[in-house]
Every structure is written in C-alpha cells, then in structure tokens.
Amino acid sequence: MGEPMIGAIEAGGTKMVLAVGRTWEDVRDAPRHLLATTTPDDTLPRVMDWLAERHATTPLSAIGVASFGPIDFSQRRIASTTPKIPWRGASWVDAVARRFGDLPLGFDTDTGAAALAEHRYGAGQGRDVVAYLTIGTGIGGGLVVGGRIVHGLLHPELGHMVVRRRAGDDFAGSCPSHGDCLEGLASGEAVKRRWNRTGGPQLPEDHPAWELESSYLSDAVVNVATITAAQVIVLGGGIMAVPGLIDRVREKVRRHLNGYLDVPELTTAVDRYVVEPGLGLASGIVGAFALGRAALG
Ligand SMILES: [Zn+2]
Numbered sequence: 001m002g003e004p005m006i007g008a009i010e011a012g013g014t015k016m017v018l019a020v021g022r023t024w025e026d027v028r029d030a031p032r033h034l035l036a037t038t039t040p041d042d043t044l045p046r047v048m049d050w051l052a053e054r055h056a057t058t059p060l061s062a063i064g065v066a067s068f069g070p071i072d073f074s075q076r077r078i079a080s081t082t083p084k085i086p087w088r089g090a091s092w093v094d095a096v097a098r099r100f101g102d103l104p105l106g107f108d109t110d111t112g113a114a115a116l117a118e119h120r121y122g123a124g125q126g127r128d129v130v131a132y133l134t135i136g137t138g139i140g141g142g143l144v145v146g147g148r149i150v151h152g153l154l155h156p157e158l159g160h161m162v163v164r165r166r167a168g169d170d171f172a173g174s175c176p177s178h179g180d181c182l183e184g185l186a187s188g189e190a191v192k193r194r195w196n197r198t199g200g201p202q203l204p205e206d207h208p209a210w211e212l213e214s215s216y217l218s219d220a221v222v223n224v225a226t227i228t229a230a231q232v233i234v235l236g237g238g239i240m241a242v243p244g245l246i247d248r249v250r251e252k253v254r255r256h257l258n259g260y261l262d263v264p265e266l267t268t269a270v271d272r273y274v275v276e277p278g279l280g281l282a283s284g285i286v287g288a289f290a291l292g293r294a295a296l297g
Contacts, residue, residue: 008020016037035050063096067108113287122286131158133235186216186239213239218253225253225261233274250274254266
C-alpha cells in the first residue's frame with residue numbers, strides 16, 4: 001500500500017474511461033468507469049465528480065490524462081483543429097486545477113500515453129526508442145525516446161504520414177484533411193469505404209483488402225523505422241486483430257528493407273520488431289496511469 005494512488009483518465013472521442021490504482025497492474029485490472037463524451041461543459045465536470053468521489057475515500061496523489069488530440073502543448077489545450085468541434089481549446093489542465101488545486105497532473109495524447117505505457121510496462125520494456133501505432137477507425141501513433149514522449153512542433157502525427165498508393169487502388173482516401181495519407185488509405189474507415197461496407201460482417205481473412213492493408217502498414221513501419229531508429233514498433237488497434245495481418249506486414253517490411261539495415265530485428269527476427277501491444281487493449285488506460293505516475297517525478 002506504499003505506492004501513491006493515481007487517477008487515470010483515458011479521454012476518447014466517444015467515451016471517457018476512468019480508473020484509479022496504485023500500480024499499473026491495478027489499473028489494468030480495475031473496474032472501469034465509463035462516461036459518454038459529449039461537450040466539455042457536460043463531460044469534464046462528470047469526470048471530475050467521479051474522481052473527487054474516489055479522492056474523498058482514498059486521496060489521489062496525481063492524475064494522468066491521455067486525451068484525444070491534436071493537442072497544443074504550448075497552451076496545454078486541445079488544439080483548435082480537432083474535428084471534435086466543441087472540444088476546440090478545451091483544457092484538462094484547467095478542469096483538474098479547478099477541482100483538485102495543484103495536484104500533480106500528467107497530460108498527453110492518448111497515443112503518446114500508450115507509447116509510454118508500452119515502453120514502461122509492455123512490449124517496449126528495456127528499449128530507449130519505442131514507437132506505437134494504433135490502427136482503428138483512425139490511425140494514430142506516439143514515440144518515446146529515452147523514457148520521454150516526443151513533443152516538438154505539437155507531437156508526432158504518425159497517422160498522417162505519406163505512403164505510396166498501390167497500383168489498382170483508386171479509392172480517393174478517407175482523411176478529411178489529406179485524402180490519401182496513411183489514415184486515409186489504411187484506417188478502418190478507409191477499409192470500410194473502399195470496399196463499400198456499412199457495418200455488416202467482417203471481411204474474410206482471405207479478402208484482398210488485407211493484402212492491400214498490409215502493404216500500406218508496411219510502408220508506415222518502414223518509414224518509422226528509418227526515420228526514428230525505433231528499437232521496437234508496436235501495432236495496436238482493432239484492425240490488427242485480423243488474423244495473419246501482422247505477419248504479412250512483417251514479411252513486407254523485411255522484403256522492402258532488403259537487408260540494408262543489418263540487424264536481426266529487420267532481417268531474420270522481424271517478429272520481435274513489429275509486435276502486438278504487451279498491454280493488449282489496456283495501453284490507453286495504463287498510459288494515463290503512467291502519465292500520472294510520471295508527474296510525481
Ligand atoms: Zn491525413
């Protein structure tokens with residue numbers, strides 16, 4: 001019981017996931033409290049109410065917020081370009097300060113937090129440079145270098161990197177800002193729209209969608225590997241649950257790099273380089289815990 005109690009908030013565009021715990025395992029296994037994400041005026045007080053109730057019984061030592069983005073770190077606010085219009089300029093920092101005063105707060109993007117969680121507790125343990133990509137309805141990613149989430153001009157936006165359009169793919173792309181960036185070509189939304197699916201049953205494993213998908217994702221992995229020298233690249237998100245998809249990505253990465261970067265991770269042991277999240281679906285909430293824990297120093 002010597003560990004400090006941390007409040008963890010995984011702030012998603014459709015729901016807020018809340019948990020408290022003293023260790024990352026506590027938070028991974030804790031019952032989650034879920035709230036719908038509506039507007040900041042409605043959602044932020046409800047999130048703070050729940051944490052304040054926990055705080056009244058067992059005082060929190062810090063709070064971590066892993067939020068959807070983009071985030072303007074110079075202002076510590078959700079950026080004015082977020083497609084979630086009511087949230088433009090919303091401030092977790094102010095919301096926490098109003099209710100909890102100067103309680104330490106760790107605040108970052110959901111994907112940066114997930115990268116930190118994988119670095120500290122998951123598939124990236126012991127590695128200095130860890131990249132995390134989540135391939136779901138959209139595509140996002142975070143990068144940890146030397147134990148810190150990379151910030152610079154805003155933060156990395158791995159989902160919006162440019163990849164090579166494959167011959168025969170005439171889908172315009174689903175990204176509202178760029179059309180055929182990685183997210184536009186390879187997100188769950190892109191897969192759905194390219195193949196005209198409106199919900200319905202999952203595309204079968206042998207559908208050509210997945211060969212194309214693995215092609216685009218292998219470009220993304222090669223880009224991240226060559227630019228960042230990441231020591232491990234974690235691929236999470238719902239799309240990665242497609243059986244065999246990660247193996248196809250690994251094989252294409254190996255073939256594309258063609259031995260040029262002569263390390264086992266990129267030649268004979270790509271299965272140790274392109275990996276599933278060590279924390280499974282808990283990377284986000286454990287990431288929020290990791291941010292809170294890090295805010296304590
Ligand atoms: Zn884009």
